[in-house]
Amino acid sequence: MIYPKIPLAQTVVQLCKAKGVKHVIISPGSRNAPLTIGFTNDKYFKCYSIVDERCAGFFALGMAQQINAPTAIVCTSGSALLNYYPAVAEAYYSNIPLLVLSADRPEHLIGIGDGQTINQKNVYGHHVLLSANLRLDEQSQFETVLEEQKGIQAHNEQCINEAINVALFKQGPVHLNIPFDEPLYERVEALSVAPKAINLTVTPKQVEDHVLESCIKDWNAATKKMILVGANQPNEIEQKWLNEISEDNSVIVLTETTSNIHHPSFFSSIDQLIAPLTEDDQEDFCPDILLSFGGLIVSKKIKQLLRRYKPKQHWHVNPKMAYDTFFSLNKHLELSPNQFFKAFLPQVIHQDASGYKKKWTKIKRWRQKQHECYLKEIPFSDFKVFSKVLRSIPQDYILQSGNSSTIRYTQLFPMNKTLEVFCNRGTSGIDGSTATAIGCAVVRNKPTVLITGDLSFLYDSNALWNDHIPDDFRIIVINNQGGGIFRILPGPKNTKNFDTYFETTHSLTAAQLCEMYGLKYKAVSTEETLLKALDTFYVNNGKPKLLEVFTPKSINDEVLLNYFQYIK
Template sequence: MMYPKIPLAQTVVQLCKAKQIKHIIISPGSRNAPLTIGFTNDNFFKCYSIVDERCAAFFALGIAQQLQEPTAVVCTSGSALLNYYPAVSEAYYSKIPLIVISADRPEHLIGIGDGQTINQKHVFENHILFSANLKLDLKEESNVPVTGDLPIIKNLENKFERFLGLQKDIQSFNAEAINTAINLAMKKSGPIHINVPFDEPLYETTDKLLIIPEAINEPSEPSLIDYAVIMSCVDDWHTAKRKLILVGCNTPNSIEQKWLDKLSEDESVMVMTETTSNLHHSSFFPSIDQVIAPLDEEEKQQLQPDILLTFGGLIVSKKIKALLRSYKPKQHWHIDTEGANDTFFCLNKHIVATPNDFFETFLSKIAHGEKSSYKNNWTLIKQERLRKHQLYVDQIPFCDFKVFDILVKSLPNNSILQSGNSSAIRYLQLFNLNKTVEVYCNRGTSGIDGSTSTAIGCASVTSKQTVFITGDLSFFYDSNALWNNYIPKNFRIIVINNQGGGIFRILPGNKDSETFDNYFETTHNLNAKHLCRMYGLEYESVSNENDLKQKLTTFYSNGMAPKLLEVFTPRLVNDKILLDYFDFIK
């Protein structure tokens, strides 16, 4: 077996192996050659080569998101590292264990005008759990100072012993820093950065493993729930007549069904779920905006909960955030093992636990509380909204809204849906999805920049079919995502092309001006046909309802290559149809 000759490179690779970090996404470069040699020559690792570092990092994020395990990205020195930043910030806010490993120049070459050098230490300072800035290995010819008038041979012996001692200290420091960083990524589920300085020569190899660093694994801590906090919650829960549970981004199958069933039995509890929550129950309230957008002031007051209980990740719906900030609950409790966002400016309890552990302890102590019509009243409203929703869909012309209605109904059972951000995820929020479909979206920072890469990373490590629905701007922005050899043949992309950033037409502002067209909506006449030809995807396009339905009958079936379906919708009607929808269902 071939190893890099540099001890530090061996240390990084061997500790990644010991920590079971299997998936390594490498972007080409010279300074990271020792790491590339180490990872690619060990069959334990599954290595990927992706040229564009921004795409590579989001691809890695998609793998980590799907497998729920750390995934590493490896790059050369200089600006290459900065291209990881969008994915690093997404991993930080979405709590995804992304391991960033960057090669660096020796410290004496930084800040003197040498090529491909920037200040790489702590470069992700505000969006990282830990930065491990490693130390350069000593070379045997290093000038270690020697003092005294000892004979030459004695001087050489002392110099060699001092060299070994210093190198041992460096090795110990580096191994401890790497262990600390990776352990933190695993424990807290977030990104860490390991910065690795290398001096030339970079390409030398050896058949000997020179370093066997000790992998220090932190013992798993038992889940400790503060029973005093639980009992105070129980007392308040019993007396409250209006309890609202709001669930944000949530990993599929992470909440036991028995707790969902138990919550559904309480007539004073209303459970609102977002599309990204991956929770389903006939008594819950998906499509949040559909329920609350048409409410008048009196109805909003009637919805205002005594207790708001939240768990899961960030919330998509701007309307529920606005409502609960204006009509604040008397209490807001959030369940999470690490932290709690004060999203509605009224957080008063952070329950340090997993939702399963909390509900197991909490619900066993809950008896029937006071009589309440809270859920039943809103269930009637939900049913009426659904009736009006279908009436509206049946009468509107071909548009974005109509397209999403058709797409949601077409998704294959037991598939994975990756959603683009901006308008794509907001339209999906208005529809009830097949409960066998798992839904993912980069909602940590809600950016459009890496959705395609994330979806492809996800698709590369799952046996389930992955379907990616996105808008045109997001797709073209991340078109380098297609520049890799890891897209499975059953991967499907659906691009809704409304010739610009259609969501901006929904927002307040003057829509009939050159400034709006150029700098907000950014209108264009691009299509994905030639991109698909260049990257080897099967391409089809439609621009009406009948063709869309016909194409979808075979779109998900097996083929010789990944497929992309581009759906062209009329740019100037989408915003009016969406805004009129909320008036119609009122």
């Protein structure tokens, strides 16, 4: 077997292997050659070559999102690791384990004007859970130097073990900065080091008795309780707890599309429910106790409402962190939702006489009825396209949603409960949705479809620049010739300034990109051609496919804004 000659490179590779880091995304370079040699010559690792580091970061994030284990990204020195930053930030706020392995020059070559050097130490600041700078191997054979090398080896092993443990058990990105001196390409047939893997023992936290008793007392006394659920992995919450919650008429459960939680009695289209409410209804809607769990919330409307009419208490259940999103947080329960519900729900008294859930269920049904009526009246537009596209997705698909207007439209429609839904809502950027979706598709045995906007797709078009896209991968681009979200937001419209600097009007298409990267391409611009294209879109013909849907940008905002008035 072939190994890099440099002991530090051997140590990194062997500890990644020992601790189960299997997927390694490598961006080409010279300074990271020792790591590339090590990873690519060991059949244990699944290695992927992606030139664009920004895309490589999101590709890895999509993988880690699915396997819930650290995925490694490997780059050369200089600006390369700065291009990882958007994906690192997304991983940090979405609790996704990423292992960043950045090669660096020796310290004596930093800050002297040498090429391809920047200050790489701690470059990700507060957006990683751990940042460590490994130490350069001593190459001399003098006895005193050999003794010093033992200390260097021990330091490096400790840092690598700790970084991978933190990424895995605290679920987030970590950064190892790794200096290598030349020569970089030397290879050997035997290892010169035998690093030891250090396992981490984690004891699950338990809720203290007095805290649990206080929660139960307050919950049983309240007549209006709301559970708000952000992003979750599919099947993360045991169904028996969801069934138990559904039987309490004093509790309403608001779920987002990314929550991957389904129950007939839950409220799955939050904006549809609350956007048309009067001030009096908004105040009546707000609960005495708000219990939240899961990731960050998409719905801006529920955030505005709960900030204006604050619940008397807000509890957040999360083993890692709790954001005071509504400026009323008074309990952080550092448990998983399943742990909390197991201790909490058996002691809860259902309030069958409460009219809270009954009232809002009646309103929900009216909204749903009006929703269907509205769809029959509107012209071809973004709104109508989303209704047709979401209904077309086959059973048991993975749906990756782009950000901005894409995820907001998606939240207005009922979701097939067999689908698994994901979106990069940690930082809510448009920059890596395509690369994330492809990374997801590569590691799953389920077909994946990405629904995205035109600006997001064009911005991330380098994501298609790789040889790893599965044949059953699908992309649907809603092309309204610009940033349609800005037409929905308050502010002046239909001016040259708006068209150029906010909406960013364009006449670009995905056709040439598909030809260049080998995707089968289809364009539609009417309801009839859309439905016809969707009939065969998901059939696997041996090539990934992209369907570009052109909508009239001049009416999309009007159709959406009129919707909330119509369903009132």
